[in-house]
Amino acid sequence: MFLVTRFFVRAAGLVFLTAALSSCNLDGFFTKYGDDPVWVDPNASAAAPGTAEAGGPGKVVYGRICAACHLGSGKGVPGNNIPPLAGSAFVQGDPSVPIRIVLHGFRGPIERAGAHINGQMASWKDQLSDQEIADVLTFVRSSFGNKAPAVTPDEVAAIREATASRFVPFTEGELK
Numbered sequence: 272m273f274l275v276t277r278f279f280v281r282a283a284g285l286v287f288l289t290a291a292l293s294s295c296n297l298d299g300f301f302t303k304y305g306d307d308p309v310w311v312d313p314n315a316s317a318a319a320p321g322t323a324e325a326g327g328p329g330k331v332v333y334g335r336i337c338a339a340c341h342l343g344s345g346k347g348v349p350g351n352n353i354p355p356l357a358g359s360a361f362v363q364g365d366p367s368v369p370i371r372i373v374l375h376g377f378r379g380p381i382e383r384a385g386a387h388i389n390g391q392m393a394s395w396k397d398q399l400s401d402q403e404i405a406d407v408l409t410f411v412r413s414s415f416g417n418k419a420p421a422v423t424p425d426e427v428a429a430i431r432e433a434t435a436s437r438f439v440p441f442t443e444g445e446l447k
């Protein structure tokens with residue numbers, strides 16, 4: 272009997288404590304999840320356009336794959352053979368060019384952001400669907416200050432088919 276009473280007293284105490292804590296505004300006292308740089312908002316792709324989390328599904332693909340080289344800022348590392356996507360004419364021009372680059376890769380000497388770049392980007396055709404390539408290019412073409420129209424999965428599918436026999440990365444000369 273004594274034990275049972277003690278249990279109820281404790282339980283009531285806990286309920287009281289929880290109620291008391293949740294009635295105070297503790298924002299700023301505890302670190303919020305949103306302050307954590309590695310925390311990813313699970314609703315990010317559903318966020319309204321214009322908010323920090325905007326970017327749609329392409330932002331997720333970009334963060335998973337492209338950011339490792341081209342960086343979250345899209346500025347790349349020109350001194351280390353990684354060209355910027357920010358301000359890139361290839362990114363913002365005829366969509367068939369960036370589509371071909373992501374499908375089959377890109378190699379050889381180029382001049383970007385005042386740097387001589389001679390690197391190689393791998394092919395992503397076996398890892399990314401038409402939808403994912405359309406999404407990531409739509410994101411890249413409208414981020415980092417870039418302003419170019421969206422890319423559709425149909426455009427990617429058509430170029431995937433037209434270049435199906437290709438098995439080496441493109442060079443700049445082939446894309447111009």
Ligand code: HEC
Nearest residue numbers: 336337340352353359361369377378379388389390391392
């Ligand atoms: C492992 C590193 C790496 C990854 C990952 C990578 N790239 Fe690249 N990317 C490069 C390199 C290196 C070049 C330049 C190749 C050369 O020197 O010709 C390049 C070039 C490009 C270009 C041409 C830019 C220009 O102005 O000429 C585009 C577009 C591009 N990448 C898009 C992407 C996208 C989109 C993704 C993600 C799906 C991606 N890249 C992932 C390394 C990478």
